Amino acid sequence: MAEKTIVITRFDPDKDQAPRKQEYKVPCEPDWKVLDAVNFIKDELDGSVSHRWSCRMAVCGSCGMMVNGQPKLTCKTSINDYGDRIDIEPLANFPVVRDLVVELDGFMHKFESVKPWIVRAKEKAADKAALHATKGTYTQSAEQLATFKQFSMCINCMLCYSACPVVANEPEFLGPAAIALGHRYNMDSRDEGKAERNAIFRGEGTVFSCSYANECSEVCPKNVDPAAAVNQAKFEAVIDWAKNLVLPRGGA
Amino acid sequence: MNVFRHDIVIVGGGGAGIRAAIEAAENHPNASIALVSKVYPMRSHTVSAEGGAAAVARDDDNLELHGFDTVKGSDFLGDQDAIVYFVEQAPKELALLENWGCPFSRNEDGTVATRAFGGMTTKRTWYAADKIGFHMLHALFQHSMRFKNIVRYDEYFVSKLLVDGGACRGVAALDIRTGEYNAILGRGVILTTGGGGKIFPFTTNGTIKTADGMALAYRAGVPLKDMEFVQYHPTGLPGTGILITEATRGEGGYLRNNKGERFLVDYDYGVGKKAELGPRDMISRAIVQEIEAGRGFSGPYGAYVHLDLTHLGADVINFKLPFVRELAKTYVGVDPVTTPIPIRPVVHYMMGGVDTDIHGATILPGLYAAGEVACVSINGANRLGSNSLTECLVFGAAAARHAMTYSKGSSSGNEAAVIAECEEEAGRVANLRGRKKGGEKISAIRRELNQVMEDSCGVYREQVSMQAGVIATAQLRGRVADLRLEDESKVFNTEVITALELQNMVEVAETLAVSAAHRKESRGAHTCKDFKTRNDTDYLYHTMTYHDPAGPRLGKKDVVLGKWVPEERKY
Numbered sequence: 001m002a003e004k005t006i007v008i009t010r011f012d013p014d015k016d017q018a019p020r021k022q023e024y025k026v027p028c029e030p031d032w033k034v035l036d037a038v039n040f041i042k043d044e045l046d047g048s049v050s051h052r053w054s055c056r057m058a059v060c061g062s063c064g065m066m067v068n069g070q071p072k073l074t075c076k077t078s079i080n081d082y083g084d085r086i087d088i089e090p091l092a093n094f095p096v097v098r099d100l101v102v103e104l105d106g107f108m109h110k111f112e113s114v115k116p117w118i119v120r121a122k123e124k125a126a127d128k129a130a131l132h133a134t135k136g137t138y139t140q141s142a143e144q145l146a147t148f149k150q151f152s153m154c155i156n157c158m159l160c161y162s163a164c165p166v167v168a169n170e171p172e173f174l175g176p177a178a179i180a181l182g183h184r185y186n187m188d189s190r191d192e193g194k195a196e197r198n199a200i201f202r203g204e205g206t207v208f209s210c211s212y213a214n215e216c217s218e219v220c221p222k223n224v225d226p227a228a229a230v231n232q233a234k235f236e237a238v239i240d241w242a243k244n245l246v247l248p249r250g251g252a
Numbered sequence: 253m254n255v256f257r258h259d260i261v262i263v264g265g266g267g268a269g270i271r272a273a274i275e276a277a278e279n280h281p282n283a284s285i286a287l288v289s290k291v292y293p294m295r296s297h298t299v300s301a302e303g304g305a306a307a308v309a310r311d312d313d314n315l316e317l318h319g320f321d322t323v324k325g326s327d328f329l330g331d332q333d334a335i336v337y338f339v340e341q342a343p344k345e346l347a348l349l350e351n352w353g354c355p356f357s358r359n360e361d362g363t364v365a366t367r368a369f370g371g372m373t374t375k376r377t378w379y380a381a382d383k384i385g386f387h388m389l390h391a392l393f394q395h396s397m398r399f400k401n402i403v404r405y406d407e408y409f410v411s412k413l414l415v416d417g418g419a420c421r422g423v424a425a426l427d428i429r430t431g432e433y434n435a436i437l438g439r440g441v442i443l444t445t446g447g448g449g450k451i452f453p454f455t456t457n458g459t460i461k462t463a464d465g466m467a468l469a470y471r472a473g474v475p476l477k478d479m480e481f482v483q484y485h486p487t488g489l490p491g492t493g494i495l496i497t498e499a500t501r502g503e504g505g506y507l508r509n510n511k512g513e514r515f516l517v518d519y520d521y522g523v524g525k526k527a528e529l530g531p532r533d534m535i536s537r538a539i540v541q542e543i544e545a546g547r548g549f550s551g552p553y554g555a556y557v558h559l560d561l562t563h564l565g566a567d568v569i570n571f572k573l574p575f576v577r578e579l580a581k582t583y584v585g586v587d588p589v590t591t592p593i594p595i596r597p598v599v600h601y602m603m604g605g606v607d608t609d610i611h612g613a614t615i616l617p618g619l620y621a622a623g624e625v626a627c628v629s630i631n632g633a634n635r636l637g638s639n640s641l642t643e644c645l646v647f648g649a650a651a652a653r654h655a656m657t658y659s660k661g662s663s664s665g666n667e668a669a670v671i672a673e674c675e676e677e678a679g680r681v682a683n684l685r686g687r688k689k690g691g692e693k694i695s696a697i698r699r700e701l702n703q704v705m706e707d708s709c710g711v712y713r714e715q716v717s718m719q720a721g722v723i724a725t726a727q728l729r730g731r732v733a734d735l736r737l738e739d740e741s742k743v744f745n746t747e748v749i750t751a752l753e754l755q756n757m758v759e760v761a762e763t764l765a766v767s768a769a770h771r772k773e774s775r776g777a778h779t780c781k782d783f784k785t786r787n788d789t790d791y792l793y794h795t796m797t798y799h800d801p802a803g804p805r806l807g808k809k810d811v812v813l814g815k816w817v818p819e820e821r822k823y
Contacts, residue, residue, distance in 0.1 A: 012741045013743055014740075014741045014742060015741065021791075022452055027448055027536060032634075042746075043694075043695035044695060044696075046738070047693075047738040047739055047747045048696065048738050048739035048747065049743070049746070049747045050293075050739075051746070052291075053459060054291065054295050054297065054458035054459050054460045055295075055297065055300050055458040056458065056459070056492065056494070057300060057458075057492075057494045057495070057579060057583070057739065058579075058582065059299050059300055059383070059386055059575075059579070060294075060295045060296075060297075060299045060300070060458060061294065061295065061297045062291070076582055086818060097429055097743065097744050098741070098743045098744040099744070101744050104292060104406075108292075108406075112397045114395060114396040117352070117353065117394050117395045117396075117398045118351065118352060118353040118395070119399060122375075130361060131347075131351070135309065135343075135347060135363060135364070136343070136344065136347035136348075136350075136351075137347045137350040137351065137363065137364050138350065138351065139361065139362030139363055140358055140362050141358065141362045142358055142360070143356075144362075145355060148355070149355055150357050152387065152390070153383075154822050155294075155299075155386070156292075163284045181394075183354070188353060188355075190353065191353075202514060
């Protein structure tokens, strides 16, 4: 057990004019994650600290925070990666609701704007012909699955938005996770909504705003590689646009 | 206080809740569907499911087999009408999930692949590597976004069902961000809030799994059913309790003791040739017995045995079990490609829950429940792995259909009375904020509750400890009404939420202890040292617990039998 000084950035809009730092001495076990230290503070030292967490197994995406200035999924980040003093702040580039809790409204809006669902030209009964006669499912080869599987692994932890230099300057930027999500559906063999999403991607503040910083992929705790998704999406959006010029209606 | 009006209100944004919302929204485009959740839906605990979802898919399989496996797995306490309906609906529901974009793993011909799972006769568990829950939840949530008539209330905590004139009229919900109360009204409420694994100290469940929906229904006079049946998953990581999926064994993994023996093969634990693919209750008992026989390993977080995947090879592990590899490396520092994973049984799932009929309806008109919060019961005394995600889909959809029908034929009741009830609830919860006069800290009572439940309602249970659990939980119920809170802020006051959750857990824990102590037999996951065998003569019924100021009042409900006659459960 080693005592560490955990410094949490506090902000309560009911009381505080501006964020302030508060220090806590925490007896840390060597196998703890950073989240364990924050939970210890909440349970034993100061019940007024607010943060989000749930699964503590790196899949629900709730517990992203800035740890010594870097966006981290705190349930996956070992406390021993740090020295005696650890600074914990709310995720950068998001409005703060309270303490370590940030606002998701903007993120959710971006997320929904890319139509993250399977779009079919013919919906409902007429579309049944595309399904396996007895099983009612689409067939999809392992290769087809592989084209988008990685981009379907995003847990919406939003670390990439905190790391992205474009989001920092241009809060309306669609951003890495939402672009990766739209691209995920574009690449899915079951989907027919590519043209609609590419039209979105050609709009302002989307894929062409990306500055190739690659920070998003470096901080991603699930190796989704959103930077690759953004690059592929740019390419696809341009090709789609060019096809439309040469062959109206995308050559369909 | 705000008042919002919808056709139906769904509480809980996991697999069952979102499936219910989609079913209602798609078939009733003019209806307004409220989806209320204490977390953003993609954080719901469905996200943590790993192994897969069961439905008949292969030519060598059929509904009869899935039905019987489920009945036998339930130790004959499952209702056979519900199980027949469940297995019939299952393939259609999973096909819909596929159509909606879930990235299922595939066979070479491009059809959906299936894998072996505990207690299942053949391969019928559909999977997406080892993250089916994550992919199912995200596919459902993303698909739900196309329906503009689903109105989400993200990060709203429901603390009371609003009941008037003998029917459920809506919910009282705290907007966590603002601290304001809202009356969210509907002519039909569906609870889809999951289970309450956090009642126990060592669980696979996330911190949000606090039995909220069970407590809401119970306080509203709806009985909880079969609460004594708590599933211990055989393979959790020591210390954290993080789930290591049964798919590890479905793909050929072995359990080994400290002599390197495959104890499920070398000793008689009743699982026969199924060995590692026996049902969860039996394998959890076998692990405990191995440890008690001195054939376990000792570690800082208690004794454990080994889950050995080393013979599967890196390719199989990377392709089919990549998340298991990530979890083992991150949380116990073990690479399963080269080294066995330390594991021990861990609280995973509650077979019991809000008593519903086959359509998800409770005895309170207008109130429905589906998913882990509910007890239909298809799971009886022991659930088979990979049935629960499918259950969320089948009964989420069924509850939505019936709630929508109900909503069209019912009135809104006396709205003024309902709103007054919500205002009273808002006052109660406001009094919790910064309640410095209170007696005890939340964390202290939670620790005590956890200890009581582990001591009284573990894998093996004894009359004397269960009786002690009954007394201790009753006493905790008194103490949890007098909590000490520090946080005075209205904005995102998670301390108030934690207090409400603890009150829910204590209330439900008492029903669990009372139900367990009353059942003087061993059936499924309820294993008594004092009564070692199943006793169909005296206990082939569902245990009901009804809310009473003096403590849970016991009752009985008949098991729906059918073509499968109870027999000795051996594999």
